[in-house]
Amino acid sequence: MTYDDDNIFAKILRGEIPNRTVLENEHVLAFHDISEQAPTHVLVIPKGKYVSFDDFAANARDEEIVAFIRAAGQVASDEGVAPSTGGEGFRIIANAGKNGVQEVPHFHLHVLGGRWLGRMLKKAEE
Numbered sequence: 001m002t003y004d005d006d007n008i009f010a011k012i013l014r015g016e017i018p019n020r021t022v023l024e025n026e027h028v029l030a031f032h033d034i035s036e037q038a039p040t041h042v043l044v045i046p047k048g049k050y051v052s053f054d055d056f057a058a059n060a061r062d063e064e065i066v067a068f069i070r071a072a073g074q075v076a077s078d079e080g081v082a083p084s085t086g087g088e089g090f091r092i093i094a095n096a097g098k099n100g101v102q103e104v105p106h107f108h109l110h111v112l113g114g115r116w117l118g119r120m121l122k123k124a125e126e
């Protein structure tokens, strides 16, 4: 799948759409999800043009991958949900492709926490 430069996160990275940033560095941007599903719901995205987790894993440089994983951990800590820094826990989700119900075709992690999140999956209902 080729990268679509018109996807909404590409527009956010170009500054064409506002966002509520919680962390930014050379390789990563993290911002509040516009439709929060938990008290903490932050999206972590690489600045590089990667469509999905598998694209990122296969094609990102080591430096980008390290920066990305460290940033996701930092977000969890900064949001107060990381167990290693006294938080009560969180979940990271990466939706990929049709069956993964990925809506925005720019790789992102959802960092969710701040409440009991229940079991990981229910039977697919929609």
Ligand code: AMP
Pocket: 008, 017, 019, 032, 033, 034, 035, 036, 043, 094, 095, 101, 102, 103, 104, 105
């Ligand atoms: P996914 O289904 O994993 O692709 O999730 C895409 C997420 O992007 C959803 O949770 C949306 O609420 C979120 N989203 C869509 N547009 C924006 C936006 N402009 N700012 C922040 N989050 C957004």
